[in-house]
Amino acid sequence: MRADPQSFDRVLSSMCTEPHPVAREAAERFLATNPGDPATYPTVAEREERAVSLLGDVAGLDDPAGYVASGGTEANVQAVRVARNRSVTQVPNVVVPESAHFSFEKAADVLAVELRQVPTDDDLRVNLAAVHEAVDEETALVVGVAGTTEYGRVDPIPELAEIAHDADALFHVDAAWGGFVLPFTDHDWHFGHAPVDTMTVDPHKMGQAAIPAGGFLVREESLLDALAVDTPYLESTSQATLTGTRSGAGVASATAVMEELWPDGYRETYERAQANADWLADALAERGDEVVEAALPLVAADVPEESFEALRDEGWRISRTASGELRVVCMPHVTREMLEDFVADLDRLG
Amino acid sequence: MRADPQSFDRVLSSMCTEPHPVAREAAERFLATNPGDPATYPTVAEREERAVSLLGDVAGLDDPAGYVASGGTEANVQAVRVARNRSVTQVPNVVVPESAHFSFEKAADVLAVELRQVPTDDDLRVNLAAVHEAVDEETALVVGVAGTTEYGRVDPIPELAEIAHDADALFHVDAAWGGFVLPFTDHDWHFGHAPVDTMTVDPHKMGQAAIPAGGFLVREESLLDALAVDTPYLESTSQATLTGTRSGAGVASATAVMEELWPDGYRETYERAQANADWLADALAERGDEVVEAALPLVAADVPEESFEALRDEGWRISRTASGELRVVCMPHVTREMLEDFVADLDRLG
Numbered sequence: 001m002r003a004d005p006q007s008f009d010r011v012l013s014s015m016c017t018e019p020h021p022v023a024r025e026a027a028e029r030f031l032a033t034n035p036g037d038p039a040t041y042p043t044v045a046e047r048e049e050r051a052v053s054l055l056g057d058v059a060g061l062d063d064p065a066g067y068v069a070s071g072g073t074e075a076n077v078q079a080v081r082v083a084r085n086r087s088v089t090q091v092p093n094v095v096v097p098e099s100a101h102f103s104f105e106k107a108a109d110v111l112a113v114e115l116r117q118v119p120t121d122d123d124l125r126v127n128l129a130a131v132h133e134a135v136d137e138e139t140a141l142v143v144g145v146a147g148t149t150e151y152g153r154v155d156p157i158p159e160l161a162e163i164a165h166d167a168d169a170l171f172h173v174d175a176a177w178g179g180f181v182l183p184f185t186d187h188d189w190h191f192g193h194a195p196v197d198t199m200t201v202d203p204h205k206m207g208q209a210a211i212p213a214g215g216f217l218v219r220e221e222s223l224l225d226a227l228a229v230d231t232p233y234l235e236s237t238s239q240a241t242l243t244g245t246r247s248g249a250g251v252a253s254a255t256a257v258m259e260e261l262w263p264d265g266y267r268e269t270y271e272r273a274q275a276n277a278d279w280l281a282d283a284l285a286e287r288g289d290e291v292v293e294a295a296l297p298l299v300a301a302d303v304p305e306e307s308f309e310a311l312r313d314e315g316w317r318i319s320r321t322a323s324g325e326l327r328v329v330c331m332p333h334v335t336r337e338m339l340e341d342f343v344a345d346l347d348r349l350g
Numbered sequence: 351m352r353a354d355p356q357s358f359d360r361v362l363s364s365m366c367t368e369p370h371p372v373a374r375e376a377a378e379r380f381l382a383t384n385p386g387d388p389a390t391y392p393t394v395a396e397r398e399e400r401a402v403s404l405l406g407d408v409a410g411l412d413d414p415a416g417y418v419a420s421g422g423t424e425a426n427v428q429a430v431r432v433a434r435n436r437s438v439t440q441v442p443n444v445v446v447p448e449s450a451h452f453s454f455e456k457a458a459d460v461l462a463v464e465l466r467q468v469p470t471d472d473d474l475r476v477n478l479a480a481v482h483e484a485v486d487e488e489t490a491l492v493v494g495v496a497g498t499t500e501y502g503r504v505d506p507i508p509e510l511a512e513i514a515h516d517a518d519a520l521f522h523v524d525a526a527w528g529g530f531v532l533p534f535t536d537h538d539w540h541f542g543h544a545p546v547d548t549m550t551v552d553p554h555k556m557g558q559a560a561i562p563a564g565g566f567l568v569r570e571e572s573l574l575d576a577l578a579v580d581t582p583y584l585e586s587t588s589q590a591t592l593t594g595t596r597s598g599a600g601v602a603s604a605t606a607v608m609e610e611l612w613p614d615g616y617r618e619t620y621e622r623a624q625a626n627a628d629w630l631a632d633a634l635a636e637r638g639d640e641v642v643e644a645a646l647p648l649v650a651a652d653v654p655e656e657s658f659e660a661l662r663d664e665g666w667r668i669s670r671t672a673s674g675e676l677r678v679v680c681m682p683h684v685t686r687e688m689l690e691d692f693v694a695d696l697d698r699l700g
Contacts, residue, residue, distance in 0.1 A: 005602075031560050031561070071593055212597045214595075230455070232452060243424055243562075245365075246561070
């Protein structure tokens with residue numbers, strides 16, 4: 001069997017993208033290394049320390065701790081695990097916006113915690129009064145999303161942090177997708193804007209690293225103690241990661257691309273992506289489609305149901321929100337020309 | 351920062367190895383794909399189906415179900431999660447040999463199950479009477495190891511399966527490391543030898559795939575239902591994996607290398623590795639070191655404590671068992687010449 005993966009020419013549905021050339025080069029060089037075994041593979045372990053330091057720069061955190069995870073799901077699961085393991089109640093609960101990624105449902109199943117999903121407002125950000133109401137003495141964690149998967153919305157992070165800490169709960173920000181664009185906006189979202197305890201911020205999404213390179217950051221190294229498991233035979237004393245063997249390719253590519261692009265390259269990427277999103281939103285609105293305002297480079301719009309299959313038959317990779325809207329993620333590989341072709345196809349087929 | 355990863359010339363401590371050239375080639379081609387989103391990345395999703403089919407060939411399972419996991423830890427966690435989610439008791443327990451990998455301790459913490467660790471006999475295989483004693487009505491899972499991390503031992507798999515099923519528990523085999531050498535031995539270890547329910551068998555260890563490529567197999571597809579979480583926006587209905595975004599590089603490299611090497615190439619690799627292990631065991635015994643018989647290509651031996659640091663200073667990557675023995679894993683990159691150099695250094699330094 002020999003088949004080439006498809007190109008990204010028509011991929012509008014993914015939160016992943018083509019790795020930056022320096023990310024690809026580093027991934028290929030470090031393909032055979034395992035940062036999960038730092039005594040055997042010290043070079044990649046050093047690069048992981050550098051990656052965490054760079055993630056701290058992105059997320060407004062001096063002296064950061066954390067690691068390069070397999071992706072946003074692992075990082076979100078670990079945030080819930082830290083909070084659960086520190087909680088003293090019998091059945092801890094986790095309060096998340098209904099707009100949060102489905103990895104929190106996975107985390108709730110895996111970790112056996114109660115998930116309390118709170119509705120969003122008309123602006124698609126979490127309703128603070130509803131969060132207040134959902135939080136109680138058994139709440140171990142409150143979650144805010146900085147760049148929602150479906151609409152690119154940023155929850156009111158400082159207000160959520162206050163609610164969490166008033167209840168003695170930890171506060172987690174899921175910036176898996178948004179973390180590499182938000183530094184160039186006016187949003188309050190990171191460790192410097194609010195007392196965030198833990199954060200998911202993934203190099204392998206807008207950060208243009210190679211998969212797998214998620215990011216898990218904690219304000220204090222001691223928060224990781226809640227995750228430590230002893231590791232006989234490895235010559236390192238304990239392991240806080242969810243997985244064991246890990247991808248050196250992901251770690252090395254994340255370090256390389258952050259060194260290359262932070263901050264100016266990421267700013268340029270963001271500006272181009274946001275301009276593309278604004279252009280697409282305008283073009284769809286001109287067609288008469290109902291468009292959700294693009295707060296970040298992600299456009300959702302009501303297009304005719306029958307258009308979906310026709311566009312897919314033309315090779316477009318597109319996806320829908322839970323409400324059925326077309327959802328286009330303006331990742332770095334998405335060019336203006338692609339979007340012009342897409343709208344032309346929509347006009348012709350819809 | 352530009353640093354090359356170390357070569358494998360002196361790595362004796364790792365259960366990972368240099369990817370086979372066809373694995374590397376496939377990993378590089380599929381670096382930008384995500385099998386966690388099969389609607390967007392159908393080509394790599396097809397390759398994953400093929401990988402699972404090939405893993406079934408390796409593990410004696412017709413019509414296999416499962417997926418390519420991030421590694422053995424994820425696969426072991428998922429086996430425990432299947433059993434826990436199907437269990438109806440309040441605090442399910444999991445019975446594992448004390449020789450099992452530390453990922454079961456991680457699984458127990460993550461999944462909030464009780465871990466019952468059972469001693470091994472003088473032959474370093476689990477004591478069956480002790481397993482009998484540990485199992486009760488609340489036992490959700492019994493684990494057998496086919497190729498232990500420290501001594502390469504194979505537990506009595508058919509007998510363990512019987513104990514598990516008599517107690518209405520599921521039975522899991524951890525063949526993460528052993529799975530790609532055991533087919534060429536006389537051991538009873540796989541789905542064809544006993545009613546195994548779930549298995550960990552990792553292409554990225556003796557299978558010579560690129561990291562991350564673990565393997566999780568289940569006898570019946572329905573066992574995966576216990577893991578399913580809904581996935582809005584992804585255009586696929588649900589997800590049974592622990593992670594979300596996954597490495598297409600790992601999946602594609604696993605498929606490519608299994609197609610290349612199964613079965614003859616793996617047989618040759620095994621025979622060379624076992625011959626190397628036997629040679630090393632003999633050489634250490636001749637020196638007067640106490641050597642544990644190498645049932646699989648993994649040698650453990652008592653060498654003087656002061657030799658460890660001296661060998662490390664020479665660049666050797668070595669590790670110890672929990673009892674302090676030197677542990678050398680004869681992976682495919684480990685040549686006879688490397689071992690000769692190693693023993694010469696040991697003679698000179700020890």
